[in-house]
Amino acid sequence: xxxxxxxxxxxxxxxxxxxxxxxxxxxxxxxxxxxIGSSDVRRVAIAMYEGEINMVIHADGGKATVEIYHDRVExxxxxxGPGIADIALAMKEGYSTAPEDIRALGFGAGMGLPxxxxxxxxMRIESKLGIGTTIYMxxxxx
Amino acid sequence: xxxxxxxxEILNAETINFSENREITTGYCGDFLSFVxxxxxxxxxxxxxxxxxxxxxVALLAEVPAVVLCEGVxxxxxxxxxxxxxxxxxxxxxxxxxxxxxxxxxxIK
Numbered sequence: 463x464x465x466x467x468x469x470x471x472x473x474x475x476x477x478x479x480x481x482x483x484x485x486x487x488x489x490x491x492x493x494x495x496x497x498i499g500s501s502d503v504r505r506v507a508i509a510m511y512e513g514e515i516n517m518v519i520h521a522d523g524g525k526a527t528v529e530i531y532h533d534r535v536e537x538x539x540x541x542x543g544p545g546i547a548d549i550a551l552a553m554k555e556g557y558s559t560a561p562e563d564i565r566a567l568g569f570g571a572g573m574g575l576p577x578x579x580x581x582x583x584x585m586r587i588e589s590k591l592g593i594g595t596t597i598y599m600x601x602x603x604x
Numbered sequence: 605x606x607x608x609x610x611x612x613e614i615l616n617a618e619t620i621n622f623s624e625n626r627e628i629t630t631g632y633c634g635d636f637l638s639f640v641x642x643x644x645x646x647x648x649x650x651x652x653x654x655x656x657x658x659x660x661x662v663a664l665l666a667e668v669p670a671v672v673l674c675e676g677v678x679x680x681x682x683x684x685x686x687x688x689x690x691x692x693x694x695x696x697x698x699x700x701x702x703x704x705x706x707x708x709x710x711x712i713k
Contacts, residue, residue, distance in 0.1 A: 479658075480657045480658075480682050480686075482658065482661065483658070483661030483662075483664075483665070484661075486661075486665065487661065487664060487665075490664075490665070504665070504667075507665050508641050508642060508665060511641065511661065511662075511665055512638065512641075515637075567637075567654070567656050567658055568635055568636055568637040568652075568654040568656070568658060568659070568662075569636075569637060569638070569658070570636075571636035571637070571638045571639055573636070573638035573639060573642065574638055577638055577641070577642045580642065581642070
């Protein structure tokens with residue numbers, strides 16, 4: 463089985479809240495060009511968008527790496543933000559630490575991490591307080 | 605089933621950006637963007653009062669045929685520019701999300 467992959471890297475810029483979502487948009491375009499099915503494309507794009515938004519809101523941006531294999535897409539989101547104190551609590555639907563001004567924009571529903579889990583087949587969170595968070599997601603292509 | 609042109613007419617809506625007349629099969633009401641991207645059905649007109657540029661990213665990801673700003677809300681500059689650039693249909697109505705949904709529901713029925 464070939465392990466060749468297409469690797470894409472994005473810097474998620476915290477300065478530009480308006481462009482948040484641009485990395486997931488370009489991944490979506492790339493996956494469509496590769497002929498990947500629309501429901502798989504949608505899952506990858508949603509999982510990645512939520513991750514991007516989280517990095518912008520909570521971590522001053524970060525780095526997103528996407529590896530496209532023949533049978534799966536691996537997404538790695540790494541930031542040097544404050545870290546997640548209680549991962550189980552953060553995973554709970556409706557729990558959010560987003561500030562009020564961010565909520566006014568339509569974020570902070572406490573659905574970001576749950577949406578990432580829902581739209582990926584595997585998800586792992588590594589986080590250290592004061593150091594940062596890295597999230598690994600795998601979306602299997604159907 | 606209806607389409608964007610008909611929706612503009614029945615909601616007496618202002619067209620902010622019209623790119624392509626897409627089919628509308630249902631509707632979705634919501635302002636929290638995470639709910640919209642994960643729950644809006646394919647083919648749904650999206651009714652919201654959110655008017656910032658992030659609405660465009662969500663509309664693209666959810667592939668909604670039209671975004672309907674309700675209660676007379678107007679888009680901020682970033683949103684209308686991004687909708688024009690990305691070909692997202694964006695309209696504005698004086699109706700609230702419920703009122704607009706009822707009209708769409710009656711049209712689709």
